Amino acid sequence: MSYNILLCGVGGQGTVLASKLLAAAAGRADRTVHSAETIGMAQRGGPVTSHVRIGDDVYSPLIPKSCADLIIAFEPSEAVRNLPYLKENGALIVNTSVILPVTESLNPSGYTGTEMIAYLRSTIDKCIMVNDGALCESLGSTKFFNVAVLGVAQGAGLIDFTEEDMLDTIRSTVKAAFVDKNIEAFKAGLQAGAEEKEKNPALAEGKEEILQRKLTVEEVEQINALKKEIEDKRNKSY
């Protein structure tokens, strides 16, 4: 069994530190851990992802599509971009603060974020929406969001290291001058995560129906007939 966490966002949001903390915590909890960063041209405002894979039967450095147990998205459109990685029953934590492409003023894309958030709300059951500004208000800067959001995941029961593992990891990984602030951030996240868990019972459950209702027998048949039709066509062309 493996547990896969994908972190995504925009260059400069601190996803790399968050993934390092997760990997270090997994190591501390004596789990086999692998991770990979897709960096590319990230420092100049491009999309970034970190793949953290915990478990013994992991070989690929990147999480295969439909295999992420948890996606932590630092920006709504990046959540949508990486959704193909989410497992059928996977959980999503998404920051609702929108980052416009750096080319927006020159080359308007019309992106506002609302359509992404609406889509995520309507399709993902295990979805936690957080706002970096609100979550980090007492900390004075959203730059601690990367650690706070790990607290959210922990509080909502979406990662199964102990709180102590995470706190110890922060203490030993983060630069000394920032340890206190980061611990404060993590704790703020913990609380927010715990509240979400209360609110959304789906988070606690193992199996969850993604669709609002099950398909009827006739509907399933209809789809199967269609599948067969396409399948036949393809076989012919082979």
Added chain:
Amino acid sequence: MKKEYVMGNAAIALGAIAAGVNVVCGYPGTPSSEIIETVAKHNPDKAIHVEWSINEKAAMEVAAGASYAGARCMVTMKMMGLNVASDALMSLAYVGVEGGLVVVSADDPGPISSQTEQDTRLFAKYCRIPVFDPSSVEEAYQMIQDAFEYSEKYKTPVLFRPTTRIDHAYANIEYDETVKPKEIPGFVKNSKRFVIFPRLSRMNHEMIEKRNPQIGDDFSNYKCNTVAGDEGCKKAIVAGGVSYAYAKEYLQKRTDVKLIHVATPHPLPEKFLLDALKGVEEVLVCEELFPYLEEELLLLAGKHHLTYRVLGKHTGNSPLAGENTSEDVAEAIGVFLKEVSPKDEEFIHKIEQIKGQLLGNESAVNVPKPPMRPPVLCAGCPHRASFYAVKKAMKGKKANFSGDIGCYTLGNAMPLDMVDTCLCMGAGITMAQGLHWTDEDCVNFAFVGDSTFFASGMTGVANAIYNNADLILCVLDNSTTAMTGHQPHPGTGINMMGDVVNKIPIEGVLRGMGIEKVLTVNPLDLEAAKKAVSECAECKGVKAIIFKSPCVAIVKKEAECRINENCIGCQSCIREIGCPAISIVDGAVTIDSAMCTGCTLCAQVCPVGAIEKEVH
């Protein structure tokens, strides 16, 4: 032993240190750069000589010299650097080495941050030398040590080729921190061995061709060439590099199909493969870049009259270009084993759509499209100002702008649109000359970064002077190798041993070559920069402008700009320079104070002086 969670590149570095490496040199290039940086970090008593060489050829030659004296050497580069180093490597393959010499050439399937999709394995075959192809971070750590052993055993340079997904992946590595570099026996003169002459090449060529099958046999027993699966399987999967990891991810511990891992693609471990393929009727090859193993297997079948079918790139079972993903490999294997039918995106979408309609949940089907996020020059990047000055000064005049490799290639984007060509390292300077000889009325500019100038720009400049070309050389000097992660170079005054050294002044180099008009300007002073460009455009011959201002990604910012109430909303600042810090917020042109570096370029563009600088 120390356990550490490290990047693939760091694992390669730590492996080399564990092998007692004495000399490590290379040139920066994604995805290889962190190897040298890691060695430098783990070199407290400076027992290892570590350097950023000025280019890959220099690196290869430094290593060759040290190896002749018996030192263990590692040379690092990205795969295109191997083209530059190939002059030295090709000859060295004939001469051979004394101390183990491993050339790490990182391939970049995709390509993710490169200009080509070339394959180092084929290069190894071309040079007739061994190559190691790791499939994981852990294996890279082990294999680099083995590479040194084989290099010394057969007295040959050895290639080692990780790919981006190995270089930038992380895993836990256990290593011995106390290993000291090897004792260096010292150079024993022997001109019959170390001076390459036609006779020597003829002789060694034959020796190499006889030796390679022996290495192949040796590799047949190499521990990283592995086979899993039951005897008697009719189907086999042959995989190399990270594709092996993807195949494993799909197959896990299954034994109803053979999974064959080729860790040493050249010389081919024939005996191992013949044995592993016994009774096999169909082989699927999973690999990236060239159909290397696929063609080797076809060759092997021809040589031994085997009847297995080989499926891969040539048969449409694997993509011809780009990197493999775990899903691609899974699909190829699934189809091969008749477990899944080929994926048909259109079909899947259609089913989803119908499901959505039936359930009245159409938003679940119509996935909103995330915006594109193309890379741009940083806010406050001095290159933006340099390009803008040239653009303004040449407005309405006929001019070509030859670019080069570095962050400044991004000067091609709107609204700057200032890069007309980009080919390979240093080519802008020489291509500008070629363009000049086709149209002598056009003013030709060549933009080159400081690191690229030292790597391969200087010879092009000499060529222009010698052959009487007209050219304005624009050196974008930001005092670092920004693109690959800010490595130092000969113009920066520090090296990888931590020494403070004399900076080679670019202006002095150009004057020394005989260029009379060499102007140094601060690109952030728009008027002065424009004046320098106009002045150079007036005269004939080779002229040079050094636009000198540090990369903003490494200097602490001391100021930022603000838009005051005089702003008339004309948006000139946005349209003209495209700085990512400026945007329209609630209808008003606004500067993002967190991003702005206070470079003042926008202030110099604003027609009504509505942008003010605030110093901290």
